[in-house]
Amino acid sequence: MTAGAPLLQPGWREGVRPANGVNLHVVEAGREGDPLLILLHGFPEFWWAWRHQITPLAAAGYHVVVPDMRGYNLSDKPDGLAAYTLDVLAADVIGLADAFGAARVHLVGHDWGAVIGWWVAARHADRLERVVLMNGPHPDVWARQALKHPTQALRSTYVAFFQLPWLPEATLGGFDFAGLKAMMQASARAGSFEPHALDRYAEAWARPGALTAMLNYYRALRERPRSGGPARLSPETLILWAADDRFLERHVAEAGLALCDRGRLEFVEDATHWLHIEQPDRINARILRFLESGA
Structure with a gap:
């Protein structure tokens, strides 16, 4: 990949779709009318996180739709924490x-996309066929597991930092987003990101209001009301969990699996948090097998 190369590949289309009161920038591939497959990126990525998945999944017969989640890149960036609660983010997917x-x-x-996916599956099960969640915790178990496991609490200290006012923006956004770039590189295997890939991410982070909106996902967690018990999932669910994730331990995935009525958990060895980028062929094949057969 060279600097300035177009992000869109042959067969990909981009546009804007209204959803839940905001306009979401989307990239899509495949035939309209084929089964709809929505891919949700995490922090601090944007739709391009799925660059290795879009074409193979569309070629397998799916209408693949990949949004910039609200607040990210070219999608709307509403003000205020209330615009980034889990209920709102899940409603964006339904919209x-x-x-x-x-x-x-x-x-x-993946990542925050998986967090939202857990919530969509818990709150809007009637709208889902099959669900694949990768290295993002069930919202109702994340804090519980950190309390039970001091090592997970240590790995999660960044969440508390991201919830602070203004300081995360100053720390992560300075020197052409050197902090965010370093976080991604340090948590991935050497060579995971193509030359100039992190510059493309930085272009998305630099859009007006984007960094604050991205961090508001974390800040809005403080506003979340506590329910009586953890939400269960009824759709068929596959949890793919990178074994070498520096942010999330295996027990977080296992606690999420316990809340799935029809779930299966598979650990992906020799992969970090960025498993869909590091092992795309393996991940693509596993996603397709599960979507086609549930196995």
Whole structure:
């Protein structure tokens, strides 16, 4: 990959779709009318996180839709923490399905995209076919597991930092986002990101209001009301968990699995948090097998 090379590949289309009161920038591939498959990126990525998945999944017969989540890159960036609660973020996904006229969709999420995916599956199960969640915790178990496991609490200290006012923006955004770039590189295997890839991420982070909106996902967690018990998932769910994730330990995935009525958990060895970038062929094949057969 060279600096300035176009992000869109042959067969990919981009546009804007209204969803839940905001406009979401989306990239799509595949035929309209094929089963709708929505891919949700995490922090601090944008739609391009799925660059290794879009074409193979579309070629397998899916209408692949990849949004910039609200607050990210070219999507709307509403003000205030209330615009970034889990209920709102989950409603964005349902609104996107509505915008494409799909009564039911397949859903794949990574990192924050997986966090949102857990919540969509818990709150809107009737709109989902099969769900794949990668290295993002169930919202109702994340804090519980950190309390039980001091090592996980230590790994999660960044969450508390991200919730502070203004300081995270100053720390992560300075010197052309050197802090964010360093975080991604340090948590991945050497060579995971192509030459100039992190510059492309920095272009998305530099859009007005983007960094604050991205951090508001974490800040809004403080506003979340506590319910009586953890939310269960009824859709068929596959949890793919990188074994060498520096942010999340294995027990976080196991606690999420315990809340799935029809779930399976598989650890991906020799992969870090960025498993979909490091092992795309393996991840793509596993996603397709599960979407096609549930196995």
